[in-house]
Amino acid sequence: NALYRSFMNEYQVLGHMIPAPHPGRYYIPHFGIMRDSPTSPLRVVFDASCSDSSGKSLNDFLITGPPLQKDIGELVTMFRLNPVALITDIKMMYRKIWIDPKDTPFQHIFYRDNNSSEIMDFELLTLTYGLRSAPFLAQRTLKQLVLDEGERFPLASKAILENCYMDDLCTSVSTEIEAKQLKDELIELMSLGNFQLRKWATNSPTLLHEIPKEHQLPSLSLESRESSSLHVLGLQWEPIDDVFTYNVKPLADARTKREVLSRVASLFDPLGWISPVIFKAKLFLREIWERSLDRDTPLPPDLRARWREFSSEFSELGKIKIPRLITRPEMLKFQIIGFCDASMLGYACALYLRCCSDDESSVTVHLLCSKTRVAPLKTVTVPRLELNGALLLSQALKAIQPLISRLAIKDITLFTDSTVVLGWLHTPPHRLHTYVANRVVNILDCSEVSQWHHISTSLNVADVASRGLLPTEIVNNSSWWAGPSFLYDPVSTWPLDRLPVSTELPELKNKLVAMPVVEATTPPLGDPPFFVSLINRFSSLAKLKRVVAWLLRFIHNARHRRKRRSGPLKPSELQDGLLLCVRATQRHFFSSELRALEKGKSLSLRMRRLTPFIHHGIIRVGGRLTHSLLPEAAKHPYLLPKDAHLSVLICDAYHQRLMHAGSQATQSLICQEFWILSVRNLLRQRIHKCMTCYRHKVK
Numbered sequence: 127n128a129l130y131r132s133f134m135n136e137y138q139v140l141g142h143m144i145p146a147p148h149p150g151r152y153y154i155p156h157f158g159i160m161r162d163s164p165t166s167p168l169r170v171v172f173d174a175s176c177s178d179s180s181g182k183s184l185n186d187f188l189i190t191g192p193p194l195q196k197d198i199g200e201l202v203t204m205f206r207l208n209p210v211a212l213i214t215d216i217k218m219m220y221r222k223i224w225i226d227p228k229d230t231p232f233q234h235i236f237y238r239d240n241n242s243s244e245i246m247d248f249e250l251l252t253l254t255y256g257l258r259s260a261p262f263l264a265q266r267t268l269k270q271l272v273l274d275e276g277e278r279f280p281l282a283s284k285a286i287l288e289n290c291y292m293d294d295l296c297t298s299v300s301t302e303i304e305a306k307q308l309k310d311e312l313i314e315l316m317s318l319g320n321f322q323l324r325k326w327a328t329n330s331p332t333l334l335h336e337i338p339k340e341h342q343l344p345s346l347s348l349e350s351r352e353s354s355s356l357h358v359l360g361l362q363w364e365p366i367d368d369v370f371t372y373n374v375k376p377l378a379d380a381r382t383k384r385e386v387l388s389r390v391a392s393l394f395d396p397l398g399w400i401s402p403v404i405f406k407a408k409l410f411l412r413e414i415w416e417r418s419l420d421r422d423t424p425l426p427p428d429l430r431a432r433w434r435e436f437s438s439e440f441s442e443l444g445k446i447k448i449p450r451l452i453t454r455p456e457m458l459k460f461q462i463i464g465f466c467d468a469s470m471l472g473y474a475c476a477l478y479l480r481c482c483s484d485d486e487s488s489v490t491v492h493l494l495c496s497k498t499r500v501a502p503l504k505t506v507t508v509p510r511l512e513l514n515g516a517l518l519l520s521q522a523l524k525a526i527q528p529l530i531s532r533l534a535i536k537d538i539t540l541f542t543d544s545t546v547v548l549g550w551l552h553t554p555p556h557r558l559h560t561y562v563a564n565r566v567v568n569i570l571d572c573s574e575v576s577q578w579h580h581i582s583t584s585l586n587v588a589d590v591a592s593r594g595l596l597p598t599e600i601v602n603n604s605s606w607w608a609g610p611s612f613l614y615d616p617v618s619t620w621p622l623d624r625l626p627v628s629t630e631l632p633e634l635k636n637k638l639v640a641m642p643v644v645e646a647t648t649p650p651l652g653d654p655p656f657f658v659s660l661i662n663r664f665s666s667l668a669k670l671k672r673v674v675a676w677l678l679r680f681i682h683n684a685r686h687r688r689k690r691r692s693g694p695l696k697p698s699e700l701q702d703g704l705l706l707c708v709r710a711t712q713r714h715f716f717s718s719e720l721r722a723l724e725k726g727k728s729l730s731l732r733m734r735r736l737t738p739f740i741h742h743g744i745i746r747v748g749g750r751l752t753h754s755l756l757p758e759a760a761k762h763p764y765l766l767p768k769d770a771h772l773s774v775l776i777c778d779a780y781h782q783r784l785m786h787a788g789s790q791a792t793q794s795l796i797c798q799e800f801w802i803l804s805v806r807n808l809l810r811q812r813i814h815k816c817m818t819c820y821r822h823k824v825k
Contacts, residue, residue: 129168130158134237138248142221143235146247150234152184154256172235172256184232184257191262194269195291198359198396199495203529204289205358206452206492208298210305210333211365213358214312215325219293220260222320223253223267261292271319282311295323296358300455305333327356329365360394363450370448372400377437383414384421386433398496399448401474402595402606405498406436409471409594412500442597448607452492453533457481460533463491463613464523464540465581466515467588468508470754473515474498474591477522478609479529486616491609494529497522498591508751509632510561512544515592516551517565520572539622540573541581543589543750549631551575562633579622583750585610630735657710662771667704667779670772674703707772708764709744715767716745736801738765747801763801773802777812786819 137143155173174184205211216222225233233250253260268286276283285308289297295312299305305328316323325343328334334348343356348366355364355373362373380386390407398404410433419425425433453460461480467473476496482489497518501511519540529535542548552575555563583589587605600606612620664670675695683690691699713720722729723740737748744764751761766773781792789809796805813819 130170131239133158133168133170134239137221140221142252143248143250146234146249148231150247150249151231152178153234153236154184154250154254156235156237172250172254174254174256174258188258190258191266194262194265196288197525198291199525200528201289201291201296202359202361202397203494203526204532205296205298206450207529207532208300208453209451210300210302211298211329211363211368211450212305212308212333213294213296213325213327213356214323216293216295216316217322217324219321220255220264221252222322223264225251225253264292265290267319271315271321275315275318279311279315281308282315285312286315291359294359302330302332305330306336309333309337327365329368360396367447368450370399370450372443372446374440374443377440379437380433381424381430382422383419383425386411386414386425387421389437397494398476398498399493400443400446400597400600401496401498402591402593403440403443403597403600405472405474405500405591406594406596408498408500410436412503416503436596439597442601445601449492452479452490452494453481454490456483456488457490458484459486459537460535461537461539462494462523462526462530462535463609464519464538465586465588466512466519466540466542467583467586467592468501468511468515468544469589469592470501470508470511470756471594472498472500472592473511473518474588475515475519475522476588476591476606477519477526478613480609480613489614491613493607493609494526495522496588496591507632508754509544509546512542512547513550513562513565515588516540516542516544516547516578517569519588520569524572538573538577539579540577541579541586543581543583543586545580546631548578548580550633551578553631553634557635559633559635581621585612585621630732655710655714657707658714658771661707661711661775664771664775667775670707670775671700671703674706675699678702678706705744705764708766711766711770711772712745715770716765720745736765757798759799760797763797763799766800766802768802768804768808773800773805773808774812776800776802777805777809778816781809781813781816786813786816786822789813 152174155176157171157173159169159171160167161169174188177183177186230249230251233254235248235250236245237248238245253263268290272283272286276286281304285295285297289295297308299308309326313323324341326334326337326341327343327346329348331348334342334346346356346365355362355371357363362371363369364371377389378385380389390404390411393400393404393407395401395404410429414425414429417426417429424430459482461482463478463480464475465478466475474497477494478491479494480489480491499514499518519542523538523540530538550558550562550566551569553566555566558566587610590600590603590606595603595606605611661670664673672695679691679695679699719729719733719738720740721727723738723745728734729738738745739748739762740746741762746762747765748762754761766776776796777792780796781787784792784795789806792809792813793805796802796809802808
């Protein structure tokens with residue numbers, strides 16, 4: 127109550143509100159909010175969004191106006207460019223801006239000093255925070271001040287236009303002499319608009335000594351580390367060591383989904399420096415959503431225990447120290463290095479600034495920003511997720527364009543470990559399906575195809591962000607904070623892989639090509655062996671599996687009389703029968719490929735793209751899904767030819783299992799266990815010959 131009365135009395139003493147000379151046309155409710163802040167523990171809120179008896183509020187009739195303030199991420203990045211840092215705050219910025227008298231009837235409040243006093247009607251004469259248009263009007267007023275008076279103050283004008291976020295000014299300059307000139311210009315220019323600058327802070331003891339103590343940020347001292355930490359645009363900055371830190375405590379326990387949402391939303395990380403940790407929290411939220419829990423339903427014990435484990439480690443982030451300064455005078459060359467990656471959990475990107483001397487004898491690399499996104503609940507293919515990661519990287523690159531322009535950076539290198547994405551980027555968009563084409567166009571709007579390179583997954587630092595890290599894991603992860611080790615070597619030694627662009631890519635539109643018709647004079651494979659001939663006699667995959675399973679049981683019982691099997695066939699026996707058919711089919715149709723794989727020789731280009739390998743005598747498709755959460759058969763399906771009768775039986779069986787679904791749905795299910803070459807064409811042929819589908823086809 128005392129703080130509230132003091133605030134309102136000051137409002138009156140300064141003439142910012144007066145007893146209303148006439149009834150108001152709108153009355154703004156107001157109330158106080160206490161917060162943990164040593165400088166301003168009370169925040170008075172004027173709620174202009176509160177509806178009156180008509181059902182409308184003042185904000186319903188106000189226009190927000192375009193955002194004139196800079197992005198916080200851009201301001202923090204530019205704040206890191208020069209050695210001498212300087213921050214200040216415009217005191218009572220909104221209340222230094224007077225409102226047109228014809229509009230003040232819409233800014234009335236009721237107030238009384240204590241319970242025994244009479245309720246009075248007051249009129250607010252200055253710009254009131256809480257109005258929808260207030261941020262725009264405040265920023266536009268500052269801009270007009272620069273337009274009217276800024277010609278005489280070039281340093282101050284540039285700082286206000288480029289380094290101001292609402293009432294906070296955050297900038298850096300090259301020398302203490304320039305910093306002093308900037309301070310003097312700012313004070314003089316702001317005074318012409320009746321603005322006062324307070325809460326000054328800097329990492330320069332000389333400059334701080336010239337600022338009156340009462341105008342400095344309270345409790346700031348460059349002589350003691352305990353009292354030097356301060357907030358810059360929501361981030362923790364220690365001027366003595368000139369580093370950003372995280373002043374965090376263990377997250378409070380969360381018992382419901384609502385409380386988890388609140389805890390995660392409180393994690394402020396505008397540039398994504400700890401995005402792998404926050405990604406872990408996002409994954410936890412997604413799991414809560416998958417379980418369809420209400421906002422106030424208590425969390426199950428397993429989720430509650432996992433949240434406690436995660437939140438208890440959060441204080442470890444206090445050990446992180448991120449250098450504010452990312453450039454030095456001797457650094458003459460600058461490069462932007464970007465990485466993107468995806469997993470089944472999500473996708474991510476990270477951008478780094480590489481600075482080096484003219485002869486590259488001295489190199490520094492700093493993390494600029496990072497972004498992560500959780501994969502949607504609807505299943506999306508890994509190549510599409512990788513493409514979204516590349517799109518996220520291109521958008522992050524566009525966001526740091528002011529930095530690129532300021533440092534005149536021409537050398538930009540972007541890495542992905544997806545050869546499919548690189549193939550899409552080299553493909554004309556009109557040849558791609560709509561989903562892929564739209565994203566390829568957006569990527570190439572923000573970057574050039576020549577900037578994209580392939581990198582192995584082991585060197586891709588975005589990999590950890592796409593999977594998440596615990597707080598204890600990110601603290602000492604040097605590759606995350608300073609980039610992979612090869613960035614410190616000469617560019618000529620970098621692994622800039624120029625892989626041949628594949629012409630057989632997913633998501634390509636069908637291309638009709640006229641082919642000559644020739645008659646085969648001799649069969650390519652000769653007479654099939656006995657077991658393949660046996661498979662050809664069956665018209666049902668289920669019956670084939672049963673017959674082969676009974677044969678295998680007979681052989682087992684003949685060889686192991688003391689461990690005879692009896693009773694109905696088990697699922698494992700049916701699966702063994704199917705795998706025997708797969709092995710026999712492969713040895714007939716892929717005999718040369720099997721010999722090449724066994725001897726380590728090269729394969730045909732078509733087979734090399736599948737990166738096949740032999741596992742228990744069966745060829746399986748390789749790839750980069752080894753660490754995914756998919757079943758083993760889905761990660762590495764069994765390879766089968768299109769012309770084999772077993773492939774026909776599999777297509778028919780899966781088509782019937784899906785209640786005679788179309789080729790696309792059937793193919794997606796088949797690919798979870800088998801990789802049949804040209805399976806789409808085979809499925810279309812089999813569905814076309816399906817009598818059930820034919821009878822029920824609409825005439």
